[in-house]
Amino acid sequence: xxxxxxxxxxxxxxxxxxxxxxxxxxxxxxxxxxxxxxxxxxxxxxxxxxxxxxxxxxxxxxxxxxxxxxxxxxxxxxxxxxxxxxxxxxxxxxxxxxxxxxxxxxxxxxxxxxxxxxxxxxxxxxxxxxxxxxxxxxxxxxxxxxxxxxxxxxxxxxxxxxxxxxxxxxxxxxxxxxxxxxxxxxxxxxxxxxxxxxxxxxxxxxxxxxxxxxxxxxxxxxxxxxxxxxxxxxxxxxxxxxxxxxxxxxxxxxxxxxxxxxxxxxxxxxxxxxxxxxxxxxxxxxxxxxxxxxxxxxxxxxxxxxxxxxxxxxxx
Amino acid sequence: xxxxxxxxxxxxxxxxxxxxxxxxxxxxxxxxxxxxxxxxxxxxxxxxxxxxxxxxxxxxxxxxxxxxxxxxxxxxxxxxxxxxxxxxxxxxxxxxxxxxxxxxxxxxxxxxxxxxxxxxxxxxxxxxxxxxxxxxxxxxxxxxxxxxxxxxxxxxxxxxxxxxxxxxxxxxxxxxxxxxxxxxxxxxxxxxxxxxxxxxxxxxxxxxxxxxxxxxxxxxxxxxxxxxxxxxxxxxxxxxxxxxxxxxxxxxxxxxxxxxxxxxxxxxxxxxxxxxxxxxxxxxxxxxxxxxxxxxxxxxxxxxxxxxxxxxxxxxxxxxxxxxxxxxxxxxxxxxxx
Numbered sequence: 001x002x003x004x005x006x007x008x009x010x011x012x013x014x015x016x017x018x019x020x021x022x023x024x025x026x027x028x029x030x031x032x033x034x035x036x037x038x039x040x041x042x043x044x045x046x047x048x049x050x051x052x053x054x055x056x057x058x059x060x061x062x063x064x065x066x067x068x069x070x071x072x073x074x075x076x077x078x079x080x081x082x083x084x085x086x087x088x089x090x091x092x093x094x095x096x097x098x099x100x101x102x103x104x105x106x107x108x109x110x111x112x113x114x115x116x117x118x119x120x121x122x123x124x125x126x127x128x129x130x131x132x133x134x135x136x137x138x139x140x141x142x143x144x145x146x147x148x149x150x151x152x153x154x155x156x157x158x159x160x161x162x163x164x165x166x167x168x169x170x171x172x173x174x175x176x177x178x179x180x181x182x183x184x185x186x187x188x189x190x191x192x193x194x195x196x197x198x199x200x201x202x203x204x205x206x207x208x209x210x211x212x213x214x215x216x217x218x219x220x221x222x223x224x225x226x227x228x229x230x231x232x233x234x235x236x237x238x239x240x241x242x243x244x245x246x247x248x249x250x251x252x253x254x255x256x257x258x259x260x261x262x263x264x265x266x267x268x269x270x271x272x273x274x275x276x277x278x279x280x281x282x283x284x285x286x287x288x289x290x291x292x293x294x295x296x297x298x299x300x301x302x303x304x305x306x307x308x309x310x311x312x313x314x315x316x
Numbered sequence: 317x318x319x320x321x322x323x324x325x326x327x328x329x330x331x332x333x334x335x336x337x338x339x340x341x342x343x344x345x346x347x348x349x350x351x352x353x354x355x356x357x358x359x360x361x362x363x364x365x366x367x368x369x370x371x372x373x374x375x376x377x378x379x380x381x382x383x384x385x386x387x388x389x390x391x392x393x394x395x396x397x398x399x400x401x402x403x404x405x406x407x408x409x410x411x412x413x414x415x416x417x418x419x420x421x422x423x424x425x426x427x428x429x430x431x432x433x434x435x436x437x438x439x440x441x442x443x444x445x446x447x448x449x450x451x452x453x454x455x456x457x458x459x460x461x462x463x464x465x466x467x468x469x470x471x472x473x474x475x476x477x478x479x480x481x482x483x484x485x486x487x488x489x490x491x492x493x494x495x496x497x498x499x500x501x502x503x504x505x506x507x508x509x510x511x512x513x514x515x516x517x518x519x520x521x522x523x524x525x526x527x528x529x530x531x532x533x534x535x536x537x538x539x540x541x542x543x544x545x546x547x548x549x550x551x552x553x554x555x556x557x558x559x560x561x562x563x564x565x566x567x568x569x570x571x572x573x574x575x576x577x578x579x580x581x582x583x584x585x586x587x588x589x590x591x592x593x594x595x596x597x598x599x600x601x602x603x604x605x606x607x608x609x610x611x612x613x614x615x616x617x618x619x620x621x622x623x624x625x626x627x628x629x630x631x632x633x634x635x636x637x638x639x640x641x642x643x644x645x646x647x648x649x650x651x652x653x654x
């Protein structure tokens with residue numbers, strides 16, 4: 001019987017599930033759209049794993065992404081790790097010499113600087129989501145094209161349009177303006193890619209020493225136009241790992257393996273959790289002027305967890 | 317004496333509504349604090365002044381206007397630096413402490429300073445205890461209880477009793493053995509560092525991760541530097557100026573120079589890293605931030621900057637703190653092996 005470790009990355013846009021074996025080889029990956037329903041999607045993902053690997057041993061589970069705590073409540077994770085550490089772990093597993101990780105996901109983008117195999121610096125976008133996946137999604141929709149074709153179309157451009165990419169809202173109005181002027185679609189798409197890369201480098205990567213080898217991860221790495229724009233701006237080759245879209249989950253799985261090896265046991269509740277019924281009950285606490293929004297998660301009618309309060313009154 | 321209600325989302329909402337949009341965060345929280353206190357019956361507001369090249373110097377003037385425009389009739393007492401006039405300083409203090417003679421004033425001021433020092437020491441003790449505690453929530457409960465009780469009691473002696481009692485409770489918390497916590501210094505703009513609501517409770521969040529936290533500025537440190545040891549300044553703060561000198565030799569307003577000095581100070585103390593916290597568009601700290609990049613590189617010392625304002629999302633904040641702590645632990649592991 002095979003032994004696996006599971007990594008789950010519950011992000012704003014996608015929920016990724018991976019299984020790795022003892023040698024950190026990827027055995028299974030599933031990329032699901034979160035669609036604002038992390039609970040259901042998670043159950044669905046686990047059910048698929050069960051159908052496929054029903055009799056396999058899952059020895060450990062790691063969760064990451066903005067929904068990492070929620071996922072852990074449901075599943076029982078051995079490791080709950082932030083996205084930055086997970087992405088770095090996966091990048092180093094892919095190539096131990098990695099110096100820079102560019103990660104662009106659904107709603108945030110990061111840069112991780114690595115020296116001698118350890119993270120020495122990092123940054124995340126702070127206030128604005130310009131240049132992330134969900135912004136590109138929206139613009140693809142507006143231009144009437146599939147997001148999967150976006151990058152290929154950009155590569156056809158011979159005369160990219162200059163678009164103001166500092167702010168998502170202004171980039172959109174500038175793009176519409178360029179459309180109205182009658183520019184080619186591929187030139188506009190290419191212009192958008194360039195603008196996003198410029199914005200990334202001058203905001204998130206500002207003041208950071210980007211050194212080669214550079215790894216580009218996250219859903220947006222599928223976009224060939226963005227990759228090429230990065231290579232032109234950085235004057236360096238940008239590598240895209242085979243499993244670029246699930247690197248966070250792979251990192252979580254690797255970390256869970258280390259944790260379980262050290263502890264000797266797992267907290268994983270078992271794959272049958274997908275059969276249970278989960279309900280989320282929001283509560284507005286009016287105990288004080290903070291008016292905390294509390295979430296209560298129930299498993300088959302029993303309260304599993306409550307969180308969101310500042311004072312600890314609702315915690316179990 | 318009406319202490320402002322504990323800062324909450326409502327405080328900030330009131331403050332943001334009545335403040336200029338591009339004003340720094342402390343200003344907005346102050347306005348919220350004022351209005352909430354006035355509604356509870358306060359008729360006098362005490363604020364410290366400043367003449368440094370930082371917007372804090374304008375606070376009292378603009379805030380008085382705002383309160384008047386809103387129709388609140390209150391007395392705003394500004395305690396300016398002693399530099400600005402010894403006479404005013406003393407007469408303001410007399411007004412606040414309701415004393416007439418200098419010896420009386422001396423006595424009540426001593427008491428006030430003593431109380432502030434005790435309260436700061438207690439907070440620091442809780443930070444140390446939390447890092448080592450087996451059950452971190454136990455420390456949180458003790459401190460929550462202390463804060464809740466402190467507004468219900470009256471008089472200095474009751475407060476001292478409460479502080480002593482809380483101290484004892486903290487001493488009885490079960491601690492981890494042979495534990496060597498990651499040590500992080502918190503540097504940056506003073507108000508942001510000391511008000512937990514504004515810095516999203518950074519001390520607690522780090523303590524929860526088993527990190528030992530120390531703040532570069534506290535009310536005690538400020539008073540020791542600006543009042544008690546006037547005009548010479550306290551030894552610690554003067555030392556920070558000295559440390560900052562290779563990078564910056566003039567004041568740049570606010571606590572910009574202290575921030576730089578503090579970073580180097582913590583490096584010398586053997587801390588693993590520092591976190592700079594500033595309110596969005598705080599000029600002195602932005603200048604310090606750019607210089608900290610060089611400090612970090614020259615000394616090979618991890619420094620992370622976090623910017624807070626009324627739009628700050630908690631999730632991203634926590635992710636950064638966790639990642640920074642991971643970074644520091646990995647660094648330490650490597651130093652031990654290599």
